Amino acid sequence: MKKILLLGGSAQQVVAIETAKRLGYYTVLCDYLDDNPGQYVADKFYLTSTTDKEAVLKVAMDEEVDGVLAYASDPAAPTAAYVAEKMSLPGNPYESVDILCNKDKFRKFLEENNFCTPNANGYENIETALIDLKQHHFKYPIIVKPVDSSGSKGVGRIDCFEEAEEKIEYAMSFSRAKKIIIEEFVEKFGYQIAGDGLSIEGKLVFRYFANDHFNPKCVNPFVPTSASFPYNMPENVQDKIHNEIQRLLDLLGMQTTTYNFDMRIDKDYNVYLMEVAPRDGGNYIPDVIRYATGVDLVECAVKAAMGEKIDLHNAKPHGYYSYFAVHSLESGMLEKIEFSEEAKEHIVENHIIKNPGDEICAFTGANTTLGCLVMKFDNMEQMLDMMDDSEKWCNVKLKDI
DSSP: OOEEEEEOOSTTTHHHHHHHHHTTOEEEEEESOTTOGGGGTSSEEEEOOTTOHHHHHHHHHHHTOSEEEOTTOTTTHHHHHHHHHHTTOSOOOHHHHHHHHOHHHHHHHHHHTTOBOOOEEEESSHHHHHHHHHTTOSOSSEEEEETTOOTTTTOEEESSGGGHHHHHHHHHTTOTTSOEEEEEOOOOSSSOEEEEEEEETTEEEEEEEEEEEEOTTSSSTTSEEEEEESOSSOHHHHHHHHHHHHHHHHHHTOOSEEEEEEEEEOTTOOEEEEEEESSOOSTTHHHHHHHHHSOOHHHHHHHHHHTOOOOOOOOOOOSEEEEEEEOOSSOEEEEEEEEOHHHHTTEEEEEEOOOTTOEEOOOOSGGGOSEEEEEEESSHHHHHHHHHOGGGTEEEEEOOO
């Protein structure tokens, strides 16, 4: 029986373990958390950090695995590429994956290769960043992010110098490498673009774009609360986005893998590739795409890691689907989560992970969601309306203390 090493066993990553087992593979799991749910699904578990490349390599060599997968994990993706390269397993160039997973390296690569990209720079200490801001190296507003975090954790907007130090410190606190990137804000035209895709031997054979939605009342208003499919721009715009992604993959020498996209277009339809992560999206995006297209990107990711042939079966998008991250605007003890009767009619899957009485946090990133819904709608207008204004149908109530 062939073995696959999976990096990460969170609730949203269990589906990759289950899929690998369904495909007949022996599953070995690494995770640094001793309470991860994936360990109860995998055939074998190692309490090992997925960002410790040498420790994971030792596990892979000791287990003589045939493939390695970092499902829906930016921090673990470079480790998977490193192990695959060292052991001559199926994968993508480590250097290229490292570029895609580190925002400062990615911005520099985009600039060097004439992609549309905002003025940006990476910083390893707060003082240097503040000096550059004081010397007007950037035009406000600006965005500050950890270079190596995912799920929009630590992201902040700075509108004036007086706000800078606090928000830079906040972003730095989410970086394992203690490094942040500052970039000028890109004014989007229409919705911010989300979605996932798949390349086979370097060719982007599948992509399905979505509309990102945000709740401006959240502590971190830059964390998407949902992504609705399909994207509401015409095909010629989507083709332009596709071509820019393909040019990026060609330059990086990417091979067979899945991707998660985060992009913007401006009023002149210039494409800004904000993030092209070499892994599936979180928040059940692959589930939404499976409903909407019939393509199982989780299965594609597992097969890619194992070097198996992938058949897309002529994917034909249909219908209107979205994920919704159930979230709270405040921290406290959860009393209940209520959905309107209309909303209940649209819920296809309910993955709420918090219960009444649990202590919950205000929504600041993907790690503070209360769970996710997969939803189906009758038309584009209905979908966009509900995702743009979730408070009219979803009520998270906290207990009075």
